[in-house]
Amino acid sequence: MSANAYAVLEENGPITTIEVDVPPPTGRAVVLEVTHAGVCHSDTHIREGGYNLGNGSLLRLADRGINFPITMGHEIVGRVVAVGEEVVGCAIGDLRLVYPWIGCGECIHCLAGHDPLCARPAAIGVARPGGYAELVSVPDEKYLLDFDGVEPALAATLACSGVTAYSATTKALDAREPTDPIVVIGAGGVGLMAIATLSARGHRSIVAVDVNPANLEAARGLGATTTVLATGENPAEAILAAIGGPASGVIDFVGSSTTANSALDVLGKGGRLILVGLFGGELKVPTVVATIKMLSVLGSYLGDLQDLREMLALARGGQLPSIPIQPGTLDRESVAASLSKLISGEVRGRIVLSPNAETATVER
Template identity: 45%
Template sequence: MISYQVCECGAPLQLREDTTPEPAGTEVLLRVTAAGICHSDIHFWEGVYDIGGGQVMRLADRGLKLPLTLGHENVGRVVAVGPEARGVQVGDERLVYPWIGCGTCAVCARGDEQLCLKPGFVGAFRPGGFSDHLMVPHPRYLVDYGDVAREQAAPLACSGVTAYGALKKFGELLKREPVVVIGAGGVGLMALAILRAMEARGAIVVDIDPRKREAAMQAGALAVVDGKAADAAAQIRAIVNDRIWAVVDFVGSGPTVKLGTDLLTKGGHLVVVGLFGGEITIPTPYIPMRAMTLQGSYTGSLPELNELIALLRKRPMPYLPVQVRPLDTVNQSLQDLKDGAVVGRVVLAPN
């Protein structure tokens, strides 16, 4: 078995070879056929999050240990099953739900394993898919994704369920009012496609990259705005007659979150998803006086991933641009994503 591992934060991933594991108990061994690269992989690779004020949160302090095999957007073919594994068989190709919790706490019991305080996330706390094989602890984390091409299915495990989980927080508002989407990276473009599948009103997209704004228009955005424009907020307000009820921020920087809060009309709702980093200051009286909702959204639950797959079977969506690259391009691919040179998603496939 070969894997590309982070052996030193920020340094190139190293190719390692080891014995292919054999599944025990409820475990299922997959041969990886597609592994998406996500911005969270950049944070895991670098080992830190920017939390503003010149401070960082070190992932080592939160339990991440090196060497680490990244990759949490994975599709694989079942090659072996443990004696207690039920519901899958050798030859099945499945999407892997990566946000695994402890399985026993109250949070996991209600179905929100992604919020578990003792996480076992694939590609963070257990080996991920930047490898030719991947071990999954239980068949329930394997999702039948239907007839979708595997390179389009893989990003659903993070980009897709993250966008869906965030958009669901707006409820029926999506059918009545356009949502402002900040960031047209892989998750933002996925959100546009999911909004169409949800038969929502549509989205105004804000991004600083003209290539991504163009991709957003091609994906069905109602309008696009350059986030660097001095009058960006005024442009957005003009499009919707100054009534902005819903904003979702897939960047999560100080300036983008501030833009989101500034845009909201009275009673408006901002959902922050992105982890770019930074900080904001909000006058506390504004929160009750404007009756605003400022909410975080962290990936999505296993039930939400199953809901998303069921939705896409009923209303297939136009998929985001995907570049399929060989697994051995992982270091260049990570750097390209970090540099903002990727439109859509990069998905790695074994050589």
């Protein structure tokens, strides 16, 4: 099968469109026609070729074992067009949500269902060709989820934004009471999803922090009980004043030196900092303070297949408030423009591209 791939990157090169051959699936593999592809901020780092480590250092994609060219796109909903001979859980014509964060399939982590911990990741849209294309190949049907009852455009965002938010909020909610303040720094697409997720999971003290008033307005609509416009010189001081004391948890969806260090200043005894954002920088923690305050600092990157199932259940049950979604056409120009908008901070919520940009959904 031949198909267009709309967002192919060579290292330090432009986004291009090429025609590729998609081999017929064998075994448990499935090929889908892409109907919806969410645009994620992490794709901007792929386009830039790496991640800022602070102090002038860069973690290149090649250092993570990721090779160019790359067809990006990892928030994918598609219609099944071909199946391997061992596939039993879906048929041609079915719509499915793709879990993209797959591993090698053989190590102890993959066999236990914790693919993101795999030392040899093979994520779709990063190590494998992704969803900014006409067709996408998935190596095993276990990575396809039926999302009946959920709008396809929203379902697509759950594959990264949703599962990342769910995993991070699980870490933040551990041993916390519903009224303990949890601060969400960064009310962009994933931050808004986290606010919606905290609300859906019954948390009643959610503090949204952002530099954009429009993002804070959206956060209030999704369940934030307190909002902080962090435009001053001391964000931590403004957050503490807004909530009247320290927080029990902070989830940082920016991940800059400023936000991460401000988050530490906000935490009370036993507080937990969850680092998610990839903006880049350094975190400096006085060892004595970390010990006396009994602080925990956790990295949270993606979520496993079970996290996505549980997130999908929240959406299917009507408990998850719907974040703002901007539709667009699935082509090279729209992918490039969408990534530029993300970098400049013009996007409220998520962008979801589809072959027919006039509708954000498809017939089920």
